[in-house]
Amino acid sequence: MSPAEQAHGDLKLSGLHKRYPNGFTAVKSLDLVIPQGSFFALLGPSGCGKTTTLRMVAGLETPTAGTIEIGANDITHEKPYKRPVNTVFQNYALFPHLTIAENVEFGPKRRGVKDTRSQVKEILELTELTEQAAKKPAQLSGGQQQRVALARALINRPEVLLLDEPLGALDLKLRRAMQMELKRIQEEVGLTFVHVTHDQEEAMTMADTVAVMNEGRIEQLGTPYDLYTNPRTTFVANFLGRSNLVKGTVLGREGSGDDEVVKVDMHGTVVSIKAGRVHTDSSEGWIGIRPEKVLIQPAGTPVDAPGGYFAGAVVTEASYMGTSTEYRLRMPWGQELICFEQNTGRRGGLVPVGTQVDVSWRPEFAFLLDSSQDAEAGLEED
Amino acid sequence: MASLQRVFGKNAAYLLIGPAAIWLALFFLFPMLSLLTTSLSDPAGNPITGYDLTWRIQNYLEALGDYWPYLLRSLLYAGIATVLCLVLGYVLAYAIAFKAGRWKTVMLVLVIAPFFTSFLVRTLSWKLILADNGWLVETLKALWILPEDGRLLATPIAVVAGLTYNFLPFMILPLYTSLEKIDPKLNEAAADLYASPFQRFAKVIWPLSLPGVVGGTLLTFIPATGDYINAELLGSPNTQMVGNKIQALFTTASDYPHASALSVILMVMIVAMVLYYVRKAGTEDLL
């Protein structure tokens, strides 16, 4: 019986903890269920514990505590070569002394499959590598090597396929193409893919479910749409796209059910935030709004949004980027906000730097985060 | 490796390192100890019956008093040869690393290839090149560089030339390894920032090649100091180095205690100089 048939079902991590001998805790009591057949992404900055998590699932790292199960089988202490799990390594780790075909049949051969020819042929076709079968890895381009790494893992039909920054070494264009390709292959074979990446765009375009990791913990888990539109922490708000975060004082709640809103005083103006988008109980909070939801209009002309607006902002910077323009606005209280505006042509030009503008947004797009969190968390340092 | 560790358990490392450790302990460290005790033994014994350990420090004083010119000559010849090797070796290593293009591998092979001919045979051929009636001496005489009765063979020049020739590859290979790692774009960047060719070399290439310079000079200087073959084959009794003396004391004179004392002095001298030099060059991680 092949390892792939021993265990079936969801990948379940319970209380998974990893502390290195040097005292660094990479993963902190992680609980996670990855449904069978899903395309799951672990997203986070380097050092957040996502790769350690992956390596523990692969068996290349031993957890300090906790269990890893596939279906009803506990594989926590199983050796790597006895797990129904395969990995696509970051730099592919193709065996340089073996041909592509030999690399691909390595797994089946070790598992005692006598005739691997048809399997190899099939998988090389799926990954469009048939013509490269007799070549050595060094003779292939980056994209081809990437596909070999994928084929070499897929041929084993693992319960879970782990992808460790699989596209990190490719250039942008090839990366976009391979993202589509990976998605297509995953849908075709129907295996569980766990994809580790620090590229938020990659995670969002490919995965059904994304878990954002930070400092060994999962900050938030959900569909790419949920994560982006309704982030629960400042880290997620900043790491996934960009956010304007403005300090506000909670005044109270109004309404009930779906219409329940929290009223927040923001530097003298009262804004309403839907209760489902409020992620704090304290009396202060960060009011968050995505830059593309921010609307501006030169002072004195009507603003295209319901409710109030903030007057007295000044455009301090305008960067034209073709499809959109990024404005920096100095608010009356001194803070700078960012606004992305689609260049629809409606305005007939850019808003010049120094222009007095009114600022507004639709209240249903705002969110409220806990004021004890760092407003700069998750911002990429550069 | 990690997987072998699982097979052999925790002691895998010791099983693997054991044979090398035992061999080097028995036939390198232990002999050194033996050399030390012999150097402190009574010279009255002989190699067949052995020597009595009498902690005779005088052996050292006598060795130093009698043979200090040999030690000095060794350091001088080896020092000059090392500097010559550095100049010649740097030129060739630089040419291979930056100018050889696709001939890089070929030139590297050509550097190593001569050394497959036994080095004694090659050193003997210098006797022919430097011979009194050879074309080199005749040419130098014709050019008035060498006086009418001048000669090359059996002079310090011949010994230093032999040392330089013999240890050149030990200089070239570490230099090449260092130079090869330097991105040629650094040179271009320095040129872009107004550095003249000489400044580019002095401020960019040379400092970055220092590990190779340190490694190469050590690999040249250490064996050159202990060498006695070049002095024996190309020199005269007046150009003998400390190696000649140690060898003669061991073989013809059978005076093991003094020979051992001289060996220990040479070793200590070299270690002291190497440590000083390495510290000065700031590359202690080399050791």
Place this chain on the structure above:
Amino acid sequence: MTRLGRWVGKHLMITLGLLVLLYMYIPNFIVALMSFNDASQSRNLYQFQGFTWDNWLNPCDPLGMCESLRVSISIGLAATLVSTIIGTLAAFALVRHRFEGRSTMNLVLFLPMATPEIVMGSSLLALFVAAGFGGQLGFWTILIAHIMFCISFVVVTVRSRLGGLDSNLEKAAMDLYADEWQTFWRITFPLVFPGILAAALLAFSLSFDDFIITNFTSGQTVTFPMFVWGAAQRGVPMQVNVIGTLMFLVALGAVIGGEVMSRRRARGRVRAAS
């Protein structure tokens, strides 16, 4: 400036480099030339007397020379075999394990490379004499000494190859259902093998060419370098130059052959990359 001047300026370093290389080859030219020297007429052996094939046709004429060659080759092979095995194991220990005494071991391995041969040779002689083996110096004592100084060079060579090995390859093999032994024999060993081979070649050439340490530990046994040394006092037979030239040609042929083979393999690689 003239065109010639510009050319020299541009190619100064490579020209100087080639001159240095030429200098390194002068003795080899002389050795090759002298292998055709007809020395039967004169006793001045350091001058070219006349052309002859005799030396090449009768290489074993000089008494004891080919016997010394045989001794050198057997010692070289034995020393290579033992030092390569011992050194390779040690290299694995040093690269793949963190154990107590590791840094001491690194130092002990470095020392023989930093010690003048005359000191090592004399210390071995002192030991053998002190241990009462003074009368039994010969094949075995030479072999022991050669293995000793070859080990360090083997360790350094294999260690650098092993250190450059991507440890992910072994992890990938384990991920692909290879157990520890399969991973070692199918992935680790084949990838480290070129380093082991290079180490063995180095060990052989070191052992074959050694004179100073051998001279101290040989007793009555005569290796090829010792034969040359002994002959140098009386006058070297021209056949020594035949052996020298032959060794050079064999080594060069082996290196060029290996290079041609790896180029042939690389050619397809270049095509795929472009």
